[in-house]
Amino acid sequence: MRNHIAVDIGASSGRLVLGTIVEGRIRLQEIHRFKNGFVEKEGHCYWDIDTLFDEVIAGLKKAKAQGIDDCTLGIDTWAVDYVLLDEAGQRLHDVYAYRDDRTSQAIADVTARIPARAIYEKTGIQFQSFNTLFQLSVHDREQLRQAASILLVPDYLHYRLTGQRVNEVTNASTTQLLHLQTKDYDKDLLALLGLSRSQFPPLMQPGESLGYLSEPLRAAHDLPDCEVICVATHDTASAVLGVPARQGENWAYLSSGTWSLLGVEASRPITSEQAQEANFTNEWGAYQTFRFLKNIMGLWLIQEVQRHCGGTYSFADFVAAAEQEKPFQSFVNFDDNRFLNPHNMMEEIQRYCQETGQPVPQTPGQIARCIFDNLAILYALSVEEMEAITGNAIEVIHIVGGGAHNDLLCQLTATVSHKRVTAGPTESTALGNLVVQMIETGEVADLHEARQLIRQSFDVKEFVPAETAERAAWFREFRKYTKQT
Template structure:
């Protein structure tokens, strides 16, 4: 079978992408694209999970209309958010979005019951206010007790399509509930939440067959016969699988989208006190690997600025306007809690600049330049941390995902880190999803071969570092800006 569909859903948009392998090259065709976003109701933030499922069905209907009668299918989405099911397999309530403020103060409350150092030693997962551990602690206790199953978002979508309940390992690791030693849910942390192991489905690894899409769905909506393959369902895990290998050079990656995830792929976790102090995470990857990485606020900042500006400018136009604005004029600590989900991102950025006695950005170009400069400097800071924690110097930084399209940000990053930046492929997440399907089908031997094919199939832009006038003064301002919040970095 040479028809493979990746369902790739992020926090701001989703798509169904068809992948075909011909003559050693992987070709992509976008079948269906749709918007995504949480809604606020009665003071809480929710995802419309039924809408997402309907969009998958709509996309598969388009695939059938194009003549695709049989295919494999894999799903990836964002992490940490979950769905509660009753004994009949029905969803109990709406799905909370991770930016919901119900977890405010929960980390501190949990820390009074079990030391954060103990949790990190067990799980290797960084302290984030929205981790599933804290979301479940904040959830209504009675409702949790009545839940027969707790599935993460992509697991639920697989269940709706095929009927099998799973907890895919790369995504389940982000819950901060998996024990690195036992390879399963940690009994002490489950007891803290008053949960039972049987409320979570068995752990499933990427590449496992999950059966076929329900015949009732195929008949009702005239869909292709889809063999469901368990992808690396955490979108970052899939994105890392889609990063081409840099032969002969040590490299790190940034999966750049709503979030920027900067890290390296390791064969063993690093869950020592130094890694915990730097707030690095050890998320499980496909094929026995670990994603040792740092969460950085990412393009969420510019997405919110664009939304609040009424969408007057495209992201490409905002990058152009930023390029015309004065560089390094105003900077913000991107990973501050205040930027996670403020009432108004534009005003939050302006307030942060005013409070630190910097020029306040007024125009869309100035706001965008403030964001891109600050992201590039964040990448520099965290890349240095990464090198110290791993003991390995990074020679090249590979940016994949939507942020690879932002030439200004890529060049700024090369300039401030003083190393080459390679940008692309932009569809790394879908490519990683497809790679697992191709390996399962036997079309590709292993992930190394898949990465080589990806590198040969898509253009990669190279950015060499240029001198930044006054960089030392910029770095001094950057360090001063972070001095009061370094210990509270929790994104």
């Protein structure tokens, strides 16, 4: 039995999860959990990257104390945020968080120089103001000039662990700088930013080894003998690998966490004008796949409401309260940038409803109901768009991640989309991280076998659409109040 550890860090928390195969099933054990979140300093939002690294080391110490003497290790985090290193490997700046508003005008500025259509044809990546392309376009020019290496967050943690500088492809693709045909950084976009290819380390595929922990780390700490495997470092890429889909079914995934990522696993990118207008993205996946998906505001909405309620409501409390409220009273486009990082999420939702002349939700239960109803509508509309663009009818939506716990939202998704929904496993991101390690070490043959192993290891819930004559009215009202066509 081999030991594998997934370092899975999201926008609000991180953890180290031990994965082993026991009697034909994957067994998970959480070793260490810690909080994460950006901090505001001098008008900007930053990640505390040094503390994140310290927490990884703390987790490995716990693993060693529990008797884990050797293991493999894989890291996944969120995408787009980056670290600049000088020639000596020292960080040049604090790490900006993607919710910082410094890029509010960046898309207009960049597309004035290279047309949006040309950028999308090159990269296949949807336009979001926080993409690395737009973050770098507003970064201090002198710091960019001094940068010997530009790494994304998981790549920086790899560097701190092993001394190796690489950029893993599933995360690198989210920068909106990789060219779909050349499979490398696009020279025109680099020129626009005033950067050179030499400032970006070599690209690495999931499943390759980065070697063992560096000698200085092993000398300073009592850690397991640990080989670092480059997994699919973008947490969505890992989550998709952890979807228990069956070979041959037409399926979509909904990775439901801070963000909602809804899409299909594809063998090739789709860069048509229709895909661009619908703002679908073509992120690179593991094992020569693409994630054709829509980025939708997710449980960040309820996380922020919880924060402004002073933590008096658990997420289960919000679901229970929402179930008591009348559904579909107010229609809100939560993909509007005003919900990206407002000062007070509850007040922002109420203000939106006031401005559009709708009933204003007042109680936490009404706010939660408004969030869940409108997320389900956004999911359903995205599935319709995806079917029209790909020409394939979706049979089942697999909801994975923390949102799979929310039975109300899962049932709403089934009913509004009129699709069968499965919910679970909630640990799909850690599982996707772990199965790449297991494939690399030969314990699992390939991704097909890995998904079969996940299916036989974890139970899932099924939701079927409730019959209703109101779906068309919900869509009509949503489009009316959100100016959707």
